[in-house]
Amino acid sequence: MRYINFSDEPPAMSPDEFFMNEALKEARLALAEKEIPIGAVVVCKGQIIGRGHNLTERLTDVSAHAEMQALTAAANYMGGKYLKECTLYVTLEPCVMCAGAAYWFQLGKIVFGAYDVKLGFGRLNQKITHPKTIITGGIRENECAELVRNFFKSKR
């Protein structure tokens, strides 16, 4: 019961909620640029070392996903190859390509917001991430899902 609030202050966020909020900020940046609103941050020892949002329209590159931006930025910051101690926070369940990238980075943990039943990597019945990568889904799920849902609604 860590988050019961006895004061008038707003309830404290868990670290996962805090960093997912940062990923949501990235998603809103994508939205402001008329991109599908998906955002990501990479965190190492409590510090954000990579940020990214969907840039498929701006770069005319269907592979320019939020996760790819955040992971390469993080690896660049680290100056090394692997992100074993790092967590990727992303507002939507990663696709197969991004989960495949996470394999190569030997990512420590993936925390995602909304589930993507159709295109998320979780639809596969074989593990494609690194054997040591921990997966958590559903953090701030509603906010993450609603951003994408409203985006596509406004397109119709």
Next chain:
Amino acid sequence: MRYINFSDEPPAMSPDEFFMNEALKEARLALAEKEIPIGAVVVCKGQIIGRGHNLTERLTDVSAHAEMQALTAAANYMGGKYLKECTLYVTLEPCVMCAGAAYWFQLGKIVFGAYDVKLGFGRLNQKITHPKTIITGGIRENECAELVRNFFKSKR
């Protein structure tokens, strides 16, 4: 029987062999740069519109695979999002990340050289490429495999 040779000239190459040879040239460029020798080209209507080789060391980016370079170069050349009419030639069977990228590009065809039993996308029992993507493997397989095999032998 298109390739029977009645003259003293060397036998003609099939288009697949010709373009795989171009991918092999890219792989040798990688080798010269001390990268794992994997190369790729993207072909549209008989013309090479994207080239790439493995740049994981130079870019310190484990996701900088030959296919990713060639696909983004091709999409950039096309100025559009999709590569429906295009074929990716790559010397090694693509990994899950690259096959996942090919899904987003709605790639017409993938032709690869050597099989990658451990990390190739073919190990998965579900299709992760686009439903319309045609897959062919084993073109100039020995040359493609030998390049990578010799590279790792020389590392030991």
